[in-house]
Every structure is written in structure tokens, then in C-alpha cells.
Amino acid sequence: MLDLFATHDAQRDAQDNIRTLTERLHYLNHQYYQNDVSEVTDQEFDQLLRELQALEKQYPEYALPNSPTQRVGGTITKQFPTQEHRFPMLSLANTYSETDLREFDERVQKGLEGAEYQYVCELKFDGVAMSLRYEHGQLTQGVTRGDGTRGDVVTSNVRTIKTLPLHLREDAERAAPADFEVRGEIFMPLNVFNDLNAEREQNGEALLANPRNAASGTLKLQDSAQVAARRLRFYAYSFLSTGRHFPTHSAALQALKRWGLPVSDTWRLCGTIDEVLAFIHEWDKKRFELPVATDGIVIKIDDLRQQELLGYTAKSPRWAIAYKYPAEAGRTRLNEIIYQVGRTGAVTPVALLDPVPLAGTVVKRASVHNANQIAALDLRLGDLVFVEKGGEIIPKITGVDLSARPADAVPIVYPTACPACGTPLVRPEGEAHFRCPNERGCAPQLKSKLEHYVSRKALNIDGLGAETVGRFFDLGLVRDAADLYDLPRRRDELVNLERLGEKSVQRMFAGLDASKEVPFDRVLFGLGIRYVGETVAEKLAAHYRSIDPILNASVEELAAVPEVGGVIAESVTAWAQDAANRELVERLKAAGVQMQLTGEAPQPLSDRLNGLTFVLSGVFEQHSREELEQVIVRNGGKVTGSISKKLSYLVAGDKMGPAKREKATALNVPIIGETDLLAMVTDGGL
Template structure:
């Protein structure tokens, strides 16, 4: 084994150990910065020596794999659903059936919390994670291995402590989105005027279906194991023993499970978690009760739909009845006006609810809400309080329908309702105080500039006092240090901390600065894609809508929003002030070197579904070889690259304008082979140029090795 290979192996094992310590034992052996450095070192080595990269390297947790469609796989053991009940009487009947089936033998149960996520089947071979498959229809599911590998608390290879592991076995478990992550995601979507996700389960399910595993990694999903399966006779006598072994091997198993020796102990467990579950950072919707002994499970067997040795008790959705006092209209960072119902305080699902979401004018009309109504409130996914109905029998006779405001409640500007949108919006983004304050709060937030000593409350206070007005004005605060020190609850130490935080924010990377500007629809992922593509703020602000729309992960709506933001004189002036303050407005380091100049001067439109590469991969290839990709067909276009299911309108327009239409194979044939140097273009005639009929190659040329890291 070479020194490089040994070093890669050692780094891989070290990072796996650190992940286990952090996510399973809550131990940080080294600072985050040092961990990131080790991970970056491993990434660089794997890119330089891909032949030495291990199959389950921790670098896979950051994602990057693009999957055009997920293959399916048949489950070796069907993933059956459990019988559900909301009745304690049904649990006692279940216990009687178990007693009769086991003919009076002693037995025990294992009770586990039923986490509200996505069921997943994982296969481990020789201690390595080899496959992840969704439940699907119970017989077949989608293979989402690359997405599953991004889940940080899920071991890619297992520890060797404890019982000897079988050569191959299966782990069943639940993939979920923690409640704080869900709340953060919905807050970001609300700020960008996007529809809110209904509950963490839907959020987790949607994340696993994303085609870009890097986006899955950003969703911060987690996993809990709850079942062990293997071919032949199980090596463990009981389910509880298998859970203990899985935990020893490094798999995350929730420590909330309990072995119960009677139905009374089971009911005690059910009652214990009826309220206590709301203290957990994960959504739960019930309790799963299983016979513990595996041989007894075999004796009890299955019905056609579910096992006879297990049942799920579902907690009924908690609802409350209370009075609606008034509707408060809040103005967000993007101008969206959101109605919030103010209620008589009422206990619900472990908290006191005083406010509930009404979302928009459509929902007010659909529910026929009126002030003074007695309303029914539930928690959507047991997370977000929402009004689900009205007690019409208790409605006051003189009640009147709620009239949605026509003017901004903060600045009086007439509201607009863009076509296709549910929200009314205040267009006065420059003069509306809540919008301006919210933009400042966003700029200093943790995922943006994360300015130490300047949280949302402090920056809001500064705004109210007239000390700051926009992001650039924050960097004028050092000149006001004396004035700041005299403010209540500030003092010299707080001011010094703020000054240090402002100075450190000048080193925050460009992608986080762009995100912090608060451009509508530009979240963390879009900001990263835009900065990677354009590299400088100048290039970005001078890009056309068509060019922006052709950027990976950026569609027409986002492109129009970005272009409109940069067209405003005030925004350009603020950018200049940020530049003068020393804020990072460009990517540091050298831009990725072009693979060749073969496509310099050529412009392409990609349309349809392609066989060998995703559209994003083809776009990246074109750009690596000097070409440009646009989103619309014009006389200046060099080629339309046609894939399967391309719309007839584009083909017709390209034909009318005499734009050459080529296939994916023809595009690939235009690229240099691996042995050709940059600038060493051959004398081959390009398809469709100066030739009446393009000639399709029989085979595509080899991919340039220098592209492998960026594409895959």
C-alpha cells in the first residue's frame, strides 16, 4: 500500500470515528474548524487519487451526486405496514390475541416511539453501507443510496465492537427532519414567499426525492434504526438484544424504547409519552408495540397485510376550541402580508397557544372566519398551530366577514397581488419599515453574515433608533462607537464585541454575503450556485435574465428576481458601499481552469431529457470547454441540443431560424479527447456549420479525466 493510499485510509477512519463520537456520543474531540480541515484534505486527496477513495468515504456526506431518476429494487423482506389503533381497548384485545397465539407462554413487549418520518431499508455488507431503499409499495422501493449517505448520524461503515456482525444484514429505520431544522426551513421559505411545508415528514420525504444529493445534505436529515433483519436464523434471540447490538455497532437507536412485561406496563409507556413526546426534537405520532422474542414472532406470523406480533398505537390529533379576537397582519422581508390569528390562550399539544396561522386571504374566505368566532385549533403535523374550523353554533348573530386590507398595515402603500400568488404584497420595499428591518435582521443572521454581537433584536433596535438603514450602513457603526456605548444594555464590552464581529464579517465568503442581501428566491443553495457560476458581484449584476436562467438550479422566476434587484439604483449603490467597507464580493482563489477552448464563441440551448448526462452536467461540460448556455432560441444561437421529450415549439423555432439541431452524442463528439491539450483543437468540421447535414459519431469520445471531480 502506497503512502498516499495509507494516508487516505487513515484520514477516512479518523473522520468516521469523529462523526461517531459527535453524532452518537455527543463528544467533540476536535474543534469544528479542524474537522473541516481534515475533510477538505481528504476531498483534495480523493480528487487527485480517485483510485484510492474508499466506497463509503465521509466526503460523500456533503453530496454532489446527480440522479436523473431513481432505480427501483425489490425488498428481500417485504416492508409491511402495521395495524393501527387509537384505542386502549384495542391494545388489550391485541394482547389477548398474542396470549392465545403463544398458548399461555411467557412473553414480553418492546415499546418504541413511532417517529414521523420516512421508512428506509439499509443494507450493510462486511460492515459497509451498500444500499438504501425507500418503502415504496412494500414490495419494491426507490434506491436512494447517494442521498442516504449524506445523513450525518448514519454510519457509512460500522464499528466492530460487540456481537460479531453477519456478512450481510438489513437495518430498517426512520429518516426524519428534526423539528428545529423544519422550523428553520419553513422560516426561510416564508421569508422567500414560498409555500410552507405541512410537516417534517413531508419535508423529509421531499428531500429524499431530490436529484442532487448536495441539496439533500443541506436538509440536515437524521436517522433512527428500529429493526434488524438477516438471511436465515437471526443471530439474536430478541428484538431488544438486536437494538442493543445495532447501537454498539454505531447505528443511531433512540434511547426512548422500553421492554415491557405486561399490557399494563405498555399502557404506562403510552401514557408517559402522551405529553412527554412534545419535549423531543423530533415529531412523533404514536407508539409501536412488538413482541420481543424473535421465535415467538415466527409463531405468531403475519396476516396478508401486517404482522400479528406488532401493532401501532396512534395518538389522536390534539385540538382545542378557543375564541378568535382579531387578525394581525405582518409584513415580511419580501413584502408578503401574512394574517395571524390572535386567540384566547389555550393549552394544546404541550404548549399554550395564543396565535395561529391563517396563511392568506384565500384561507380566511374558505373558513369564513369572523372576529369573535369560536374556532378549532390543531397543530399541523403537531408543529404549527392552525385554525381548522369554526363552531358556527356559537357564532355571534351580528358577526361580519373579515375584510382583507387593501393597504399595507405598516406604511399605507396599496397592496398588490401578483398573478398566480396567494399573498398580497407591499411593493414599497424601500420605505416600508418592517421590510427594511427584516432585511437587516436577515443580513446579520447565522446563515448569512453571522455578525457576533449583532443579533436580530439588537439590529432591530438600532434601526428603530435611526442608527442603521441597510446592510452597508452597518459598517458605519464603528464611527458611532461612543454613541453606542451610551445606549442601555450596551456598554464598552458589548460595543467592542460588535466592532470585532463587524470586522470579522468582512471575511465571510461571497456566497453567504449574496444570501444575506435578501434577494427574493435566493436561498443558500441558489446563492452558492450563482457565486460559483459568476464568481464576482460585477459579473452577476451585469448578467441578463436569459443568462441567469441558464445557471444550474436557477429558473426563470429566480432569474427575473435577481436581474430586477440589480437593476435598482439603490441596490447597486449599496453594493458599492459594501465593497468600500471590505465585504467579500467575489470568490477567492483561481477559477476552475478550462478543460479546453474548443467551444469558445459558441452558444447552446439544452432541451429535453438526455441519456448519458443530466442537463446540468452537459451545461457544465459546455462551460468547461469555453461555450455558453442560454435559455432561449435566437438567430445568434449556435446549436440546439435536442434530448428526448423536447417540446415541438423549440424544434420548430430552431428550424425556422436555421439553427442547427444536434444530439447529445454530437455535442460530446465536439469535445476534445483526453489526450488533446488546451487550445489544441482539431481540424474536424463542427456539426451543422458549413456542412448541410451533421454527421453523428458512432461513439462518444472519452470524458476528460480533469472533469471527473466537478461532474460527479
């Protein structure tokens, strides 16, 4: 009996000690990362953490859900599930122009009908947008932005971020709601990024392009211990919950900080657009002193009721805008030009440079785009060239320092044959790129088509990334997308390949099975038809509902589909007339890949617009362009992309280009506005 009591007392003591150590370590973390206060040495902190780990190992039933020990990682996630966002993560409208900001301010004035308002200006940190959920003060979920509607659940990786509270601090001024979300940016500090690239360079690995890509890739790692080693950080910039908890955005930011969430101190309230512009100018150079990459300023209306009044377009809020800083430029030496062959056969020159620091990264390569740019810049090997990062992401050469041109600078001669397969290059009339026409036998083209098919925005086949399909191609196992579905027949061969094994092969086969349920529009995008991007694939799929009518449509019929037009229609028709492409489609059908949309097509609302065709141009006040297209189509009309004599109406929005207006006027095509269109359908069509 005494032993029983002793055991019970030991368990109770262990539970109390676990709770005490957990609270102590959370407090020390907050002091160190939020207040820059070190109350104990690193050695003392590590000792406390080891004590907690030992107790949790001995008494796992008493470990708290958000224990500080989770920050060191150790969770292995084979596949990240996806989840729909309770509150959509919309993107912001972007601008590089101060004139656009003043026009934005004028629209705000108009929308608020003369009421007083203030802006909150925040630095736009260059990382990965993240939605965090807190329930009863505990961090319960982390979800990536994804497509804005659904994202990946990466909670185990998010928990490793040491600046992020796993449980909230109590606040006497305002208690945190029982259930709310925090939006913010997960980023990789510049020093961590530079250290990581230095390590990769020593190991002969490919360098990471920029801190944002590095942070994104880190969050997709399956081992949370590796994520913890990357030392990611987080800044909160938004509070979301049902009901109204704060009068202003700035009040919400202050509360988030009191609850222990990291909020950058760089934000500021501005009473006028002139103050906003002063804030932008202040941080133009000052931002490079920060330990994190930034690419602009986000401007938001502070009053939350005013935000609701201004509302949203289909893609972004009307009460916020992002100003992007112009690209930073540097000067360095051009050493060599290499030529890369892309998925469509385009041969793209890439410049190899002396390393130059630019916008927080070291640039060694830059795009030269095409032969026209080489000629226009009169580039020569050995030149000192000016390099800038477009959007501070992709470096490009913008000019040559002719005053410093060496006497032995070598003119660049563009190749006449494909650097990969030797086929003579062609240059279609009106195009800037030379192309390799050997699309059936040029290895980089074939490999890139496979990589595109399995990519995230297309079929997104788990276990078959770009590196794996590239390896299979090199080994002669696959040559086109349909070959992927024959891989299960080669199981014995695959499991014996280095770095694969039974588990990897099983995962790959499961990914192939799952890809057979991917919607038709993404399959159409995955086929890699030139000019058919995500939006065009969605439009074609919605219009035709299955692959066969697309393959059999004429150029004129395809061009009449909204967002398509003549150039895309000709490309689709040429692709469809190729017997090898039709055979590929049939093989994919036989494999079970979705070649038609499921579910019912949207039902028409009326026939009021029968026989009428419309072109939509510009930005509209009440609805997005996509919504207005649906109004037209569901009331019997057609939307096209080009103006001709047969056009019934040009629907003009704000900022419509003058060329379309002039052409419509010359052809006597009536020009109407959004309200005129909606008046043509008595119920507004929505």
C-alpha cells in the same frame, strides 16, 4: 520529612477517592437513566456529587476529563468554533406517501438484484442532529450537523446531558473501537418544554415555537450551566468509524446500547415493506404517548454491505428514507387577525386563537397566508376553525366549522394600507400577497433586511443578532447593511447603551471584521434580493464570479443561468436598476465586503457541447442534477430552466412532470436520458 510523606499520602488518597467517586457516580447515572433503577436516594446521590466537587476543587490536577461534575455545567463559551465532519451528515429523502415507500422498496429490490434484505424502522425524533466522538472510551467532542459538511463544536454543552455517557461501559461481547463517532438526536422532552414555556409566559417572554427549536437554541447558549438546567436528552441512531465493525445496522445499535449509549427501544427489524407499513400505522397515534416529539419513521436497509452497494445521491443515501406523518389537526376559536410586514413588503395575516393542544404543543397563533385564503375559507372573527401543523411545526388554518358559526361572527376586511407605515398596499398581477411598496421608508421592511443580512446563512455576524440590529435600527444608528460597518466610529455611543458595554462592543466589531471574509455567494444572498435564495445566489456567483456583471446583465442573460429563469431574472434586474441599491453595493465594497469569488474558476474539460442548451428535469440514477449541470457546463454547453424552440435537448429523469414532456414534444425538442447525455462526452464529464 514526616510532613512530606503525609502530604504525599493525602494526595494519593484524594486521587483514589476522586477515581472511586467518579466511577460510582457514572454507574449510578447509567442505572438511573438507562435502566430506570434508583440504587440510592436523590439526597445520597447529591451528597456523593458534592464530595467529588470538593475534592476536585482541592486537587484539580486529579479531576478526570469526563467527570460527572461537568454535567452541572459552568463552562462559558464566547464563540463556538466550527469543524468539518469526518463523515458528512447527509439528509434523508422525505415522503408522506405510502406509494412512495413501495416505490422506494422497488428501487431497493432492483439495486440489490433480487438479494434478500431487511429494514430497520426507527422513530424520527424531532430534535437536533448531533455527531459525538468517542476516543478510548471517553467522550471527546460533540458537533452539530450544521450544513452537513461543517458544524459547531458544542462539546461543553453536550457534556451536560445526563443520559449521555461521558465514558463508555465495558462490554464483554464486543469492545468499543478506539475511535468512532455516534450520530443521534438531541431533544428537549415535552414536559421540560412545557415547563419552560410556562415560565417564559409568566415572565412576559416570547414563547418557544416547538421542542426542536428549543433544543437547538439551548445548544447555542454560551453558559453550559443554563444548558444543564434545560434537561436535554439524547438518542443514538448510528455508528460510524473507519473499517467495518458490524455486519448490520441493528447489530451496531445493540452494541451502542451495551456500551451505555441511550438507544430508543422503539426500533424494529422488518422483513418486508408490508411490515414497514404496519410499523408506521402502529406508531401513528401511539407516538403521542412518548415523552418526546416525533414526526415520522426512518427506514434503513439493515445490512451494511447492502447499504454500500446501494450508495448515495449527492444529497442523501439510496438505502434510507424518512416517512413523515400527516399533520395533526384541532379545532379552536378565531379571535383576531393581525397583519405582519415582511422583508419584501408582503403583508401576511396571522390568526390569534384560543389556545389548543396540537402535536405536543399549545397553539395560540396560526398562519392564514394571504387575502385569497381568508376569502376562500370565508373566515370570520368568532368562527370555530380547524388548525393543523404543517410538518408538525407551523400551525395553519385549514377550514371553518360552519355548523358552529355564531350569529355575530364578524367578516374580515383586509386592510388597504400598510399597518406599519400607512402606505396604500398594492397587489402585483398574478401574486397572492398584498405588498407595501414603501421599501425605503417602511420600518419592518428595513429592519427585516438588516436581520436577514446578519443572519446565520448570510453574513452570520457574531455579536449582531436580530435583536441587536433591531434595537440599533429603532435607535436610529443603522438603516441599511452598509451602516453596520460605520458602527466602529460610534464606539463611545455604543458602550454606554444598556446591556452592551465594552466587551459586547468589541465582540461586535470583531464580528464585523470577520464578515468581510464571508464568501461572495453568501453576501449576494444577504443582500435580500427578492427570489434570490441560497441556491440561486450560489448559481449566480459561480456563473458571474463578481457583483458587477450581475448588476449589468440583461434579463435574458440572467434567465439563461441554471436555476434562475425569467421571474428571478426580472427581480434581479429591477433590483440592480435601483440607484439606491447600487449605492449600497458600492458602500459595502468600500467597507471591504467580498463582492467577488476568490480562487480559480473551474476549467473546461472539452468543447463537445459548444452551442448546445439543455433543460434537466426529474430524478437521475447515476448523478445528481447539480453534477449533470457541471458535466454540461464544463464541456461547453449551457443549462437553462425553460423549454423553447431554441432548446437543444430535454434531459429526462425519473418522475419528470408531464407538462415539460408535452411542451418539448410539441416544439420538436429531442428528449434524451442521463446515459445519452453522458455518451455525448466521451469521458463522462466527471
